[in-house]
Amino acid sequence: MALVERLASTALIGLTLAPLVVKVNPNFNVVATACLTVFIGCHRSVKPAPPSETMSKEHAMRFPFIGSAVLLSLFLLFKFLPKDLINTVLTVYFFVLGVLALSATILPLIENFLPQSWNDTEHAISLHLPYFKNVEVEFTKAQVVAGIPGLFFCVWYVLKKHWLANNTLGLAFSIQGIEMLSLGSFKIGAILLAGLFIYDIFWVFFTPVMVSVAKSFDAPIKLIFPTGDLARPFSMLGLGDIVIPGIFVALALRFDVSRGYGKRYFNSAFAGYTAGLVVTIIVMNWFQAAQPALLYIVPGVVGFVAVHCIINGEVKPLLDFDESSNVDEGSESSQDDKLEQKPKAKKTD
Numbered sequence: 001m002a003l004v005e006r007l008a009s010t011a012l013i014g015l016t017l018a019p020l021v022v023k024v025n026p027n028f029n030v031v032a033t034a035c036l037t038v039f040i041g042c043h044r045s046v047k048p049a050p051p052s053e054t055m056s057k058e059h060a061m062r063f064p065f066i067g068s069a070v071l072l073s074l075f076l077l078f079k080f081l082p083k084d085l086i087n088t089v090l091t092v093y094f095f096v097l098g099v100l101a102l103s104a105t106i107l108p109l110i111e112n113f114l115p116q117s118w119n120d121t122e123h124a125i126s127l128h129l130p131y132f133k134n135v136e137v138e139f140t141k142a143q144v145v146a147g148i149p150g151l152f153f154c155v156w157y158v159l160k161k162h163w164l165a166n167n168t169l170g171l172a173f174s175i176q177g178i179e180m181l182s183l184g185s186f187k188i189g190a191i192l193l194a195g196l197f198i199y200d201i202f203w204v205f206f207t208p209v210m211v212s213v214a215k216s217f218d219a220p221i222k223l224i225f226p227t228g229d230l231a232r233p234f235s236m237l238g239l240g241d242i243v244i245p246g247i248f249v250a251l252a253l254r255f256d257v258s259r260g261y262g263k264r265y266f267n268s269a270f271a272g273y274t275a276g277l278v279v280t281i282i283v284m285n286w287f288q289a290a291q292p293a294l295l296y297i298v299p300g301v302v303g304f305v306a307v308h309c310i311i312n313g314e315v316k317p318l319l320d321f322d323e324s325s326n327v328d329e330g331s332e333s334s335q336d337d338k339l340e341q342k343p344k345a346k347k348t349d
Helices: 003-020 026-044 057-080 083-113 141-160 163-180 186-205 209-216 240-259 264-287 294-312 315-320 332-339
Strands: 125-128 136-139 222-226 234-238
Touching: 003 026, 003 163, 026 163, 026 222, 026 234, 026 240, 026 264, 057 083, 057 186, 057 209, 083 141, 083 163, 136 141, 141 163, 163 222, 163 240, 186 209, 186 240, 186 294, 186 315, 234 240, 240 264, 240 294, 264 294, 294 315
Parallel strands: none
Antiparallel strands: 125 136, 222 234
16 A cells, blocks of 8 residues: 555544544535545555446446436335334445445555465455355455454444444445446546436435435435534535545546556546535535535536646547556556656657
């Protein structure tokens, strides 16, 4: 893990724990936590091969409709079925996902302190799932060690539903989502963000569905920030407002790495994300009402990158970029080195 990523991870851990001992401005907490999470997830996504899950154009076009169907289904379930029953089922589901996400998030932080052989897949621990005779699950010893604190955190979450446990799981889901998902190209990213831009506006401004589900859904699909205000004890930020734009910002970073640009377009995309989030907070406090964060984040992320590439005269290279055909055969350490490189001047005859 690169030094800058370690520093960001340390800052995120400190910021997450800070409200336990001091009063932290919730507006600052929302922006700083989200930005640090995106920053970490983006840098973790830089690997010799692209992230394992790549989105196609068809998936991007269908995503807002599938998301709408899921959101509306949850709204109807909470409306006509006991909330406790639904949330119990969801708790079990997120318990399992939480252990896996936390162990995967923790592993890079501790693997340097473990014997190298514990990462060896040749000596992995194999488990056969009951009732599924043909299903075999393998874990390295390092993954098992990383899963221990994840297991305890998930048990604590189930027993107490404390905001810190909720946020810990939410941050792990967000980092893993940004790290593991790929848009494939900027064209697909623009299609996805445009669709979700409309999706977020519709479900927040024109229906009570989004806000109702967010308040009823007792699971780590949102980050909760203590405010110290008895009338409104917590501020919330949905994980989608971190992961969805985050995978676009991560794509910009991997584009920079593939071209040896340092962090040229990553800086633009990240600045656009930060600006969009700040505007969201300002508008939310001005009107004292929930806001569709993607309404402000999407124009920020896409707009900053678009203006930057137009100024540089690099619209075509950016639009032609296809991550599936840009697999770097180098080692992961060489990828970290590329992050610090500057564009090289072209030789002239």
